[in-house]
Amino acid sequence: MSELSVVGKALVRTDGLRKATAQVTYGVDFKLPGMLYGKLLRSPYPHARIISIDTSQAEALPGVKAVVTGKDSPEGLFGSRINDQPPLAREKVRYIGEPVAAVAAVNEATAEKALGLIRVEYEEITPVFDPKEAMRPGAPIIHADLGKYQASPIFCHPVPGTNIMNYMKIRHGNVEMGFAQADFIFEDTFTTPAQHHCCLEPHAAVGQVGLDGKATVWTSTQGPYKVRTESASALSMPPSRVRVIATQVGGGFGAKGRAKLEPHCVLLSRKSGRPVKIVLTRHEVFTATSTRHPSVIRIKTGVKSDGTILAREVEVILDTGAYSESGEIVCWEIGQGAAGPYQIPNVKVDAYAVYTNKVPAGPMRGFGWPQIMWASESQIDIIAHKLGLDPLEVRLRNALEEGSVSATGEVMHSVGLKECLREAAAAIGWDDQRPPNRGRGIACLTKMSVPFLPSSAFVKINEDGRVGLLTSAVDIGQGSDTVLAQICAEDLGVGLSDIEVAVPDTDTTPPDMGVIASRITFHVGNAVRLAAADARQQVLALAADMLEASPEDLLLADGKVFVRGSPDRALSLAQVSTAAFFQKGGPILGRGSFLDEDVVPTDPDTGQSPKPCPYWKYGATAVEVEVDPETGVIKVLKLASAHDCGRAINPLLLNGQIEGGALTGLAYALWEEVVFDGGRITNPSFMEYRIPSTVEAPNISPIIVEAEHHAGPFGAKGAGEASTIGVAAAVGNALFDAVKVRIKDLPLTWEKVLAALEKKADDDRKEA
Amino acid sequence: MGWRGVRLQSQHLDIAPNTVGFGHTPVLPAHNGYIPVALRGPMTHALCLTVNGEALEFSVEPHLTLLDLIRDHVELTGCRRGCDSGYCGACTVLLNGKAVHSCSVLAVAADGAHVLTVEGLVRDGRLHPVQQAFIEHGAIQCGYCTPGMILSSVALLKENPQPSEPEVRAYLSGNLCRCTGYVRIVQAVLAAAESMREERA
Structure with missing residues (x-):
């Protein structure tokens, strides 16, 4: 690949000026x-x-x-x-x-x-609020028509006559045999609360x-x-x-x-x-829009004494609330990832999304993975401490790498996990000596991309040589307008400021399945590349006529088409486009459609597939904390978040994504919980549901690891959600390292830490 | 959590005494020369306000907030509605130079005051150094908190032209952001302080 001029550069976002001056119209303004x-x-x-x-x-x-x-x-x-x-x-x-x-x-x-x-x-x-109770025979049925609802057969396996909205399983190897061969078996149950998105715009x-x-x-x-x-x-x-x-x-x-x-x-x-x-009022946003799924996760893991994982059995129960929202696919993904990003020969997973009479849980940054990685990565730590091994080493020993076979039978590609682990650990000084009440913790993360979500793009070359880019990807702050424009500019040999990105409108911009699942850079980026290539081919064909040259001998760069080796034989893009407009063929329009057709639906009985999704992201979070034994408050001193998102199209924006996601993940670890009294939310305001401000937020060190993906645009994958995922376990693990207490239910509030410290002191006294 | 200082308007208000008295004739609002239906009625107060340098007159009901006045009647949407309860800071404006949550200030309490919104920061087509720094340092994502964050930063740098990082963090704690993790916002404010010092030198 020749050197890139726009892609890979830390360029400021194209809508920054408009947003800094409030020349934008939000939904609440319209x-x-x-x-x-x-x-x-x-x-x-x-x-x-x-x-x-x-x-x-x-x-x-x-x-x-x-x-x-x-x-x-x-x-x-x-x-x-x-x-x-x-x-x-x-x-x-x-x-x-x-x-x-x-x-x-x-x-x-x-x-x-x-x-x-x-x-x-x-x-x-009679209502039912606890998903475990809702699964029991005789529980009030919330949806009598569950079996009759229209549902996607690839992802949904509802159990009619029950409250089980979706049930997915993984069967890989033989877990019983794996446990029989293990030197140690660990079994733990972890829980997570509902978390709220807290978009500032209602x-x-x-x-x-x-x-x-x-x-x-x-x-x-x-x-x-x-x-x-x-x-x-x-x-x-x-x-x-x-x-x-x-x-x-x-x-x-x-x-x-x-x-x-x-x-x-x-x-x-x-x-x-x-x-x-x-x-919506803020109260309505809190009480009547979706939350992150609360979960109960039981994990049983068999290991050899050197830390090699032989078998893992996982049961996940997701409280999906009164309607599916996206609970069915959160359940499907959480099942896919339950084994963790490790090479494990024997895996058994049962994941359930269960209706209850609570506000629906739905998609939220991380999509099930913060829950499962909290449980999985906390237990890896428990195992490491029990075996007297370095938690970093245990992870490196079992981590997936290029060519590994996953728990769902896929040969993995573009796996930067080990490098993320090493870099995150180094950034917080993993092996440093620490004073009492300080500790360090690390956790892996991975996340799949959702399959079978098509994207498309149109590219039009205006008569002035500037380029219109039409997609239905919405820039919700993540910077997709900038990143997609960078991809388009790179392929058409123009500058970033030469691209005009259209407002998504289903009557005019082409189909796309939305800004979800960190998919825009990969999916829409690929569609943009195809559309740009289509437009480029038309430009070169016309320019070849005009320059009396062969299209293969033409190059497109700096807004010009020129003959290779003789740069004086050149036309500006505006000249070619104007000629197209008024003399030859009409305006140049490129189109590109992208669908991950190589994905194979997972087997409904075993969850196996040679390629269950377009790509996987990897990362690692490392933190250093200080615990105040008097108050139970955990203070995060360092937080390093390393991510393999494939090639970074724009490192400046990618770092912003990493930092923002990491703080949401830290809030999930330490503070945030939507509190229910039966079916009623009791903390529906920013006063009672506190999201971190500048004074609670630590400084965050983002680290970019680039394991390029062969199918990604310029090798890119996706970034939006990853950094939220691994933080909770890293903090919980650091808490243990600091004061030797293990808490298995999020958030890790000072009350729980104090209670755990008191219990530990009691236990120590009894032992002595 | 729980140690965050919530910004109270009483700490910051430095408002001219109410100049409305008996015999004061209600006047048409200067802006658009039109009284919205919601503002007519017997229980209205005349109100003078200078918004971004422009003197405006209104006739408002006593319960109208400064946020509603600015958004719905002056139609400056850079003043954002986020929570209507004084916590998120999206509605921050500068009232006589002090950063306040406009959702928690009654419009009538601001009679005679000078209000600055983000729309008033651009002078002669030039961005304020804080705006420039927010753009360059990647401190903006969805942009919803941005105007309030920028205005609080402007107020901070006026009070304290050389803030330390903890001082920046303490001052901005009344402005919530869910996108950025605050890292680049803090960097941007420190960089703006630096560039403003250089400009003065």
Whole structure:
């Protein structure tokens, strides 16, 4: 590959100027003439039948223009891979906060007042909140129609007649034999809480339906096409009759990947004949939008005395709440990764996503992997300490490398794990002597990419030689507009500032399955390369005519086409493009479509596949902590986060992704927990649910390791989620190193640390 | 957690005495020459406010927040609604030079004050050094917290032109960011302090 001029450079983001000066329009800012304001009436019960809804008083309130209930969308259901959710509850409600009715009025205050005038008669049904209880025979059934829901057969194996929304398994080798050969067997159970995304911009959308029935939605979303599909499904409309246009997005992290308010805006607009805007309050964001899945994870591992892992058996129970959201695929991924990024000959995994009467859990940065890596990497540490081995060495001994066979039967490629481990350890001074109450911890991480999500791109060469790039990838802050423009600029021999990136709009920008699963650089990046190559070929063919040369002898660089070896025989891209516009063939348009066709669906009985996903990311987190034995407070002194994301297209933006994700991971380790009392969330504000500020956040050292992937654009993989994943275990392991207590349920609050220290002192006294 | 200082408006408000008295004639808001329906009615107060150097007059209901006034009536969306409860800092503006959470200030309490929003930072087409540093150091991701973060940083550097890293971190603790991990934000503020010192020298 010749030297790259745009890709691989630490360039500042292309939208930085607009964002620093607030010349951007977020979902909460968007307005249309004649716009009404919508509010949602939400269920006060976790599980209840709806007997009747009387909206007459609300409709009579001056200023109210429309009231809708489940009767206004009597059929459609939506979901990510299992369609189990109505936009407004029909026969029953399944969680506190579920939308039951919606009002559009001339202002928010009137809409709010109208909500209080809607009379809903409920009959309570016994709820179930604990996923283990929900799995037991005789538990209240939350979805009687589970077997009838439309579901993706590749990823979903629901168990009808139960609350098990998805069940996935891995069978690899023979775990019984592996345990029989082991010198030591370890068995531990770990738990994790719900975590909230806490996007600073609340969810917001505006819907407008014309008399022709076509719906247009402007929304703060990570996935315009995903919102289109789900809204159309919820409203029983053809997808192409719903136009979704992305606004600027003030944080996503998974919370805005799917339809949320859009169907309600459409229903209200259809009924009122006017555009309708809904903005969630912060309280609603906390109580009625999805969380990270709480989990209970039991791991049994058999090892030889030298630390070699022979067998691993894992059971994962995910609390998916009242609807699937993306719980089915979180379950599928968590099962795929449960063995950890290690070479283990015998693996058995059973992973369940279970309905409960709580707000749905859904996709959140890391997608199941923070949970499983917390459990898996904590236990690796337990094993190392028990065997008297260096935790770093145990990991290096078992870690996957290029050519290793994974627990799902794949021969692995592009594996920078060992280098990440070594670099992260070195960055915190792994072997340094430490004073009392200080400790160091390390944890591996890996994450797969989600398969079968297509992407596409259009490239147009404007008459001035500047390039338009059209994709449906939304820049939610991760910097994809910049990275995709860099890829496009590199392939067309122009500068970054020559690329204009279009606003995602399902009527004009080509299909893409959304900013999820760290997939944009890889998937959309590949589509952009194909589109750019198509445009480039057209440019060269026309330029060859104009220069009377053969296309093979032409080069494209610095905005010019020139004949190899004679740079004076050259045309600017603008000259070629103008000629195309007005003399030859018409405007130059390139197109590219990308699908990971080489992926093989996993076997439903064994979870095995020679290639279950397009690529895997790897990384390692190392931390040094100081524990105050008087208060139980863990202070993080150093945090190094090393990542193999393939080639770094833009190291500046990649470092920003690593740092931001690492802090979310640290918050998961130490502080954050959505607290439930039954089905009710008891800490629904930034006062009670504290996210870290500048004073709690440590300095973070990002480290980039580049194990290039043969199928990635310029060897790139993805980056968005990885650094969130391994932090919790690294901190828990450092806690043990510092004060010799092991806590198995997140978060590692000072209360738990103090209790564990007191118990340890008690135990030590008894032993003495 | 729990040791973070939440910014209270009482610590920062330095507001001119209320100049509205009996006999004061309610006036049309200068901005767009139009009184929104929501602002009409018997319980309104006349209010003068200088926003980004422009003197404006309003007639507002007593419960209207400064955030609502700036967003909905002056239509400056760089002042962001995040939590409506004084915790996230997305709505930070400078009120007579002090950083405040505008969601926690009643509009009537700001009568006579000077308000600076991020839209007012650009002078003669030139970015403020803090804005420039945020762009160059990768301190911006989704951009939602950015205006508030920039304005708090501007207030900090006015009070303390040579802050240490812990001082920057302490001062910005009322502005939450979920994207960046704060590393580059802190770097940007320190770099801006440096470039402003050089400019003065």
